[in-house]
Amino acid sequence: MFRGPHLLALVLLCATTAHAQTPGLHDPAAHQRAGLPVTPSPVVVPLDPAARASLTRHRVEVVTHGEPLRCEGVALTALLQASGAMPDAPLHGALLDRYVLVSARDGARAVFSLGELDAPLGNRGVYLVDRCDDAPLDADSGPLRLLVPDDTQPARSLRQVERIIVIAAP
Structure with a gap:
């Protein structure tokens, strides 16, 4: 089981990965396409x-x-x-x-x-x-x-x- 800093590292890794895989999240071109x-x-x-x-x-x-x-x-x-x-x-x-x-x-x-x-x-x-x-x-x-x-x-x-x-x- 993950505890303390290891759990925090895992949560941050998952959040970063999800953020990076969300298409157009911080892509200026995507914002332009969306008007x-x-x-x-x-x-x-x-x-x-x-x-x-x-x-x-x-x-x-x-x-x-x-x-x-x-x-x-x-x-x-x-x-x-x-x-x-x-x-x-x-x-x-x-x-x-x-x-x-x-x-x-x-x-x-x-x-x-x-x-x-x-x-x-x-x-x-x-x-x-x-x-x-x-x-x-x-x-x-x-x-x-x-x-x-x-x-x-x-x-x-x-x-x-x-x-x-x-x-x-x-």
Whole structure:
């Protein structure tokens, strides 16, 4: 009988073999034949003020570490759509294997699936803010901060956001 690392190795081998034998799973030509859009991966999302300037701004209220915070910024989905990293049409097919990796200057990272952010599927509200309590973010929090108001713990509400990329899962 297989146990411990041997069982894990067997499971991984079976999963890898099944994945490799699934025709067209990550074949861009297969997606084109199916009429699905082929988008590059990874997509680096621009975070500069010009990239956010034309997007609708939202007021976001959260409680972090017991303190209320009133912030202002843009919806992550709008930023992803403006950069071409996420379509503005409902997600389906090949795009459901995409995820968003948000990285902060202090090394913290958070992950969201595109399906989680897509309005018809998950409709998760995630915001990239640059102002809180009527002032620009200070160096300890900004210049950009990620807020996820509906998370029960603020673990994915990152400070000092410096990079957002959208990646197709392997």
